[in-house]
Amino acid sequence: MRIARWADGENSGEGFVVGDRVVAFPDGLTVAQVLTRGLDAAHDLYSRVAAHSGTALADVRLLAPVVPASIRDFVAFEEHVEGVSASVDGKSEVVPEWYQAPTFYFTNPHTVLGPGDTVSPPQTQRLDFELEIAAVVGGVAGSDGANLTADAAASHIFGYTIMNDWSARDVQSREMKVRLGPAKGKDFGTSLGPWIVTADELAPFLDAEGFLAIRAEVYVNDELIGHDLVSNMGWPFGELVAYASRNARVLPGDVLGSGTVGNGGCLGELWGRAGELTPPPLREGDVVRMRVEGLGELVGTVGAIVPAPPLPPARERSRARHR
Incomplete structure (x- = not known):
């Protein structure tokens, strides 16, 4: 369905x-x-x-096929981490901690875009896309969605959709040097669509370990930029949901992104591997088209940059302890 x-x-x-x-x-x-x-x-x-x-x-x-209760975005593709790390801090690596648990961040459920919508980016010189697949959580009778096993978590996956985590890489890089985020480098737009395909429809694509062996592709202005198999994730989706539920809850309407696929699932990975901005960052008028086997096609257009009101830098205070 x-x-x-x-x-x-x-x-x-x-x-x-x-x-x-x-x-x-x-x-x-x-x-x-x-x-x-x-x-x-x-x-x-x-x-x-x-x-x-x-x-x-x-x-x-x-x-957008769902108004998310929350959006967690994982970083589940080793090849993406290896490539994009070089574009962020100049060193291509996958840190040992990546292998220990499927790390995610929360992004903004209030700036979700649908198929064909135009993204309005912030001030950035390095606008990027991220080709992802997202699991959408549904209800399961008798479960409160907390501390799920991997098998139980898989049964909470109602279906899947395509996700584009638009990214301002220069803003993101500055933020993460403070060891927090990403925040404003990401939260201006997340595209979802074109619809939710129910989990049973994709069951034939599951391999023996529970990974979704479907092909994902991304095009910019009809030029193929990257493609990968979703089964190259480090963890299957059921384990992502299980981790999200640890000492917490997953609820119907929660959206969990896979993180960017490898092999050119975003420009940042390619910049890191090339050591230069090739292909170039997205600019106004560019059309990003994502096609995923079994899920359909999600298209988004880059709109004009929207300047925000300026804020002053932090004040260097005296650190006095008494008035």
């Missing part, structure tokens, strides 16, 4: 993509509510409406 959100003129809808049409959920349900009910309930809903005429897919504008 494919699950989407869309706009049709002044109206909006949420439901299934059935062939070349969209069909609204019964009873006015939303994607958030369907995720909470879980995958089995979604199949029941699909059987109720799949034969309905709906609206032609070509006549609607797809939105």
Whole structure:
């Protein structure tokens, strides 16, 4: 099943993509509510409406398929870490700590973009994309989503979508020298779409260890920049969800990005390997197209830089302990 959100003129809808049409959920349900009910309930809903005429897919504008409760973004591809580290600090390496646990950061759920949307970057000279696959969490009866085993966590994956973690690399590099972040180098835009493909649809692509053996590609202005197999991750998605749930909870609507695929899944990796800005950073008007086997295609366009109000640098205070 494919699950989407869309706009049709002044109206909006949420439901299934059935062939070349969209069909609204019964009873006015939303994607958030369907995720909470879980995958089995979604199949029941699909059987109720799949034969309905709906609206032609070509006549609607797809939105981001989920309004995320939260977005965690991992860094699960060794090849990406090896390449991009050189562009950040001049040294290509994968630190031993990377292998110990699947590290992630939280990004902004309030700046999510949908298929075809234009990203408005901050002041940057090194705008980049990141080709990722994201797991979308659904509800599981009797589970609170806390401290899950890897097997239990895999059952919480409702489906998958394509994710583009837009990145201002120069801003990101400055922030991470303070040993915190990334923050403003990332949180201005994350694209998701075109829809959620339910986990059962991708089950045939799982290898013996539970990795998704699907091909992912990214193009800039129709030029192929990078491609990889998603099964080159260091951990399968179930283990990412399990780690996220440690001493915490994962809830329906949570989005967990894989991190950037290797072999040119972002420009930063290629800059690190080449020792120069080749291919060049993204600029206004560039079109980034991501295509993932079994998931479809996600397109985003680079818009104009949006200047923000200036802030002064930190004041060097006296560190006095008394007035």
